[in-house]
Amino acid sequence: MLDEVSQAVLARDEVVKYLRGGYGGKNEEAALERVHSYLDELRTTQRYQMYRALQHPLYPILRKIEKIPEQTQHPINATRDHRVVYASNHKSHIDYLVEPIVLDDCGVRPPLIAAGINLFGGPLGLIHKYVTGAIPVRRNTKDPAYLITLKAYVAEMLKKHDLFLYPEGGRSYSGELKNAKTGLIHAALTAIEPNIVILPVAIAYDLVLEDHILAHQGVKKKQRPFTRELAEMVRYAVGYKSRVFVTFGAPIPVSGVDPQSRSDVLALTKLVRTRIGDIYKVLPTAVFASAMRPSITRKDLESRIDRTLEVLAARGANLGVTSGRQAIDEAAEPLETRGIIVHERGRFRVRDRSVLRYYGHSIDHLLETSGRTH
Secondary structure, eight states, X not given: OOOXXXXXXXXXXXXXXXXXXXXXXXXXXXXXXXXXXXHXXXXXXXXXXXXXXXXXXXXXXXXXXXXXXXXXXXXXXXXXXSEEEEEEOOOOTTHHHHHHHHHHXXXXXXXXXXXXXXXXXXXXXXXXXXXXXXXXXXXXXXXXHHHHXXXXXXXXXXXTOOEEEOTTSSOXXXXXXXXXXXXXXXXXXXXXXXXXXXXXXXXXXXXXXXXXXXHXXXXXXXXXXXXXXXXXXXXXXXXXXXXXXXXXXXXXXXXXXXXXXXXXXXXXXXXHHHHHHHHOEEOHHHHHHHHOOSXXXXXXXXXXXXXXXXXXXXXXOEXXXXXXXXXXXXXXXXHHHTTSEEEETTEEEESOHHHHHHHHGGGGGGSSOOOOOO
């Protein structure tokens, strides 16, 4: 027997059209079988009390991160009267843990999360599927059966749950704020919920746990098993310690957006990406990396950082550092410990250019140019 959500998904116009061959399907029975298989894969449950008590497998890493929330009045107020779709940039696998925990800490029930399907293998996958309420997403697939089923499922789940999604589609391998994708935002718009708002969220780390892994790969070439990525993360967790800022923006109403209009959906998606970029916390490691040269004295580096900060301040950036001196005092040691720079004979030198670029690019969207200078 089908559950209530599955029945609702199968009754949606776009799914009925697909089953009847409207999207190139030739066999209604085969099409129905595909939709059912994807529904089984997508089906998720959030057990909130277990969620709160859960000792997550990544807790030994998570405890090394100081969580600093900003502007929490936005989710607190928005969830009182609206169905909320949280849209965040994506830096690390730790995001999936930190952001819901921050919401929970300020009294907001964690939403369902749209997460990459690679996170759903083994025991961790069972936790995501039956406790945290994560929806496995096959990114970059072009199978119409899957895309239609995914959008329909998300739209139906939004009738009862808030949703957390990452419009970039995956972590940034370059460090930059990537362009946002329209898929899940479009799905949210089709939920037939009159009170939906999109709440932008920006997450920023002093040090990203996977920085070396992401920066050296440069671009995502293929999906790797999460167990392998987890092993690499544990390796780089030795001596790791960082702050993470989770900044919430003002909610964006979507009542005037036509989900059937590609231009409306695209304009909304671009607006969401812009708002995320505007509230992104500018941290010492980012401005240090952005201003760094292959070899530079402290005095010259301070001056370069001060000029960068002047530009950022003029643009109303969310600054977590106010001077070149402060940036160097707070960033130099952790970057050197991380093996990214070295300080010798009164000069800072680049030791790992790829990772330094990764941090520098994180504020490219706030500066006039995004030239790669290192």
